[in-house]
Amino acid sequence: MTAEERHRERMQRKKELVDRKIARATIERGVLVVNTGNGKGKSSSGFGMLARSLGHGFRCGVVQFIKGSFSTGEEAFFRRFDDELAYHVMGEGFTWETQDKARDIAAAQAAWQVAAGMLADPEYDFVLLDELNIALVQQYVQLEQVLTALAARPPNQHVVITGRGAPDGLIDVADTVTEMRVVKHAFQAGIKAQKGIEL
Amino acid sequence: MTAEERHRERMQRKKELVDRKIARATIERGVLVVNTGNGKGKSSSGFGMLARSLGHGFRCGVVQFIKGSFSTGEEAFFRRFDDELAYHVMGEGFTWETQDKARDIAAAQAAWQVAAGMLADPEYDFVLLDELNIALVQQYVQLEQVLTALAARPPNQHVVITGRGAPDGLIDVADTVTEMRVVKHAFQAGIKAQKGIEL
Numbered sequence: 001m002t003a004e005e006r007h008r009e010r011m012q013r014k015k016e017l018v019d020r021k022i023a024r025a026t027i028e029r030g031v032l033v034v035n036t037g038n039g040k041g042k043s044s045s046g047f048g049m050l051a052r053s054l055g056h057g058f059r060c061g062v063v064q065f066i067k068g069s070f071s072t073g074e075e076a077f078f079r080r081f082d083d084e085l086a087y088h089v090m091g092e093g094f095t096w097e098t099q100d101k102a103r104d105i106a107a108a109q110a111a112w113q114v115a116a117g118m119l120a121d122p123e124y125d126f127v128l129l130d131e132l133n134i135a136l137v138q139q140y141v142q143l144e145q146v147l148t149a150l151a152a153r154p155p156n157q158h159v160v161i162t163g164r165g166a167p168d169g170l171i172d173v174a175d176t177v178t179e180m181r182v183v184k185h186a187f188q189a190g191i192k193a194q195k196g197i198e199l
Numbered sequence: 200m201t202a203e204e205r206h207r208e209r210m211q212r213k214k215e216l217v218d219r220k221i222a223r224a225t226i227e228r229g230v231l232v233v234n235t236g237n238g239k240g241k242s243s244s245g246f247g248m249l250a251r252s253l254g255h256g257f258r259c260g261v262v263q264f265i266k267g268s269f270s271t272g273e274e275a276f277f278r279r280f281d282d283e284l285a286y287h288v289m290g291e292g293f294t295w296e297t298q299d300k301a302r303d304i305a306a307a308q309a310a311w312q313v314a315a316g317m318l319a320d321p322e323y324d325f326v327l328l329d330e331l332n333i334a335l336v337q338q339y340v341q342l343e344q345v346l347t348a349l350a351a352r353p354p355n356q357h358v359v360i361t362g363r364g365a366p367d368g369l370i371d372v373a374d375t376v377t378e379m380r381v382v383k384h385a386f387q388a389g390i391k392a393q394k395g396i397e398l
Contacts, residue, residue, distance in 0.1 A: 007300040014295040027390045035240055039377040040232070044247030045240035048273065051250055052243070053395035055276030074247065077254030096213040101206040126395050158395055175390060177382035178238035186374035191226045196252035196325050196357055197375075 133163025238379035332362025
């Protein structure tokens with residue numbers, strides 16, 4: 001048997017294995033994806049799935065629970081898609097920038113009301129709740145509210161939730177959970193946050 | 200001191216720490232980002248950064264080294280941006296689907312030539328080499344070729360490389376590396392790959 005034939009045989013066996021696994025996965029329904037951990041890629045992966053969803057003609061919603069002081073590239077980009085996409089950025093953001101806890105809680109709750117409206121609306125095929133985990137960790141939004149709304153959502157609606165420190169109760173009910181682990185980060189080497197990468 | 204005042208003081212200290220760290224990061228240049236690991240989010244994060252880059256008006260290039268048998272949502276979506284984006288999908292893809300190693304190597308090399316052209320061209324602000332790591336692991340593209348092209352690229356060009364099994368030599372020269380770790384995946388529970396999420 002030549003090397004080329006051996007390669008073909010190995011690949012045929014691999015293809016059979018892969019095809020068998022794919023054949024076993026038969027359930028079709030909306031999934032809950034959670035991106036957590038300290039590494040880069042949690043939000044950008046959410047925005048990549050948003051692009052995929054728009055590519056399929058889905059009706060999409062985004063709520064960003066943290067607004068930096070800069071206008072981010074993803075906001076500038078996705079604002080072009082007004083017809084297919086409802087994009088809500090929490091007015092004031094929160095955490096150490098506002099230094100006002102009562103205002104932070106009010107802003108987080110207002111953003112959560114927008115999110116809850118999307119989760120209750122069968123018109124939305126895909127909902128991205130960017131940095132919601134931060135609001136959950138701070139207890140500005142209660143986990144129970146979120147779990148109840150997720151459980152009651154339309155069965156085919158996909159939801160992506162991002163942010164460090166995803167609570168265990170959220171991980172329990174999620175379908176796909178990824179921990180983004182830092183191997184290294186440019187910031188540690190003195191490189192500023194870069195447009196197109198972080199901003 | 201009221202609880203509200205204590206919160207403000209804590210947040211002021213946090214803001215000082217954050218601001219000091221940000222002030223120390225002063226370098227501005229193109230960064231090399233590598234997304235690796237077995238978890239979900241490597242490619243979708245790359246496409247999220249592509250959206251950010253397009254949001255900033257950057258000229259962008261994408262080479263996808265693995266093509267599935269489906270037309271992916273991100274391809275359908277980003278094909279709308281012909282003026283700002285050069286999008287190249289490797290004609291035949293490779294691995295177990297083709298079962299023909301010589302054809303796989305030729306296809307990977309042809310895709311690499313397109314990528315190398317982008318890395319040599321100062322017109323490109325952002326280049327995404329999706330699943331290049333798979334071609335490196337298979338040695339269909341040589342790591343040395345890639346490292347040489349990356350080192351010689353325009354100083355402000357951002358590059359994002361995705362795929363499991365990123366070689367150590369690539370991690371060494373990267374600025375930001377994330378390992379996407381699987382906590383769980385819907386596929387393991389029998390759920391098909393879903394449009395907008397995986398496709």
